Amino acid sequence: MQNNLTKVQYFYGLRPGEVITLDLHHEHTLVARGASVWVTRAGDPRDYWLAPGxxxxxxxxxxxxxxxxxxxxxxxxxxxxxxxxxxRVLRKWLAGRRAAREANSCTAAA
Structure with a gap:
């Protein structure tokens, strides 16, 4: 079965004490890298500390x-x-062209 998903990734470098704001329109997963990351979200009384990974x-x-x-x-x-x-359509078309070219070169060589 072919995987029809692509992973989209965005990376944000954080300097010590710097705060970045994220307003997102799609579901994402936030992953801490390199050091612990503090996260708070609007309307949530809790804060989250994410260890690397x-x-x-x-x-x-x-x-x-x-x-x-x-x-x-x-x-x-x-x-x-x-x-x-x-x-995807372009790849299939190119593969067909390549196969036709190889078939023509085999018949010409014979």
Whole structure:
């Protein structure tokens, strides 16, 4: 079975004490990289500390604030359906052209 998902990733470098704001329109997963990352979200009384490699599901339509006490990286990742059917059609067409060219070169050599 062919996997029809593509992973989209966004990386944010965080300097110590810097706060970045994220307003997202799709579901993502936030992953801490390099150091622990502090996350708070609008409407949620809790804060989240993510150790490197830990994940937090990020809901669309909410504002998130992300910070770190050390230099760190926050990665947002999301799996989406392939959006490039034209590319797939082009690959099939090129494969057909290649096969036809090889068939013609074999008959010409004989």
């Amino acid at each position: 830990q994940r937090l599901a990020v809901e669309p339509g909410r504002r998130y604030w992300v910070s770190s006490e050390e230099a760190a990286e926050a990665e947002l990742e999301r799996e989406v359906a392939h959006r490039f059917p034209l590319l």
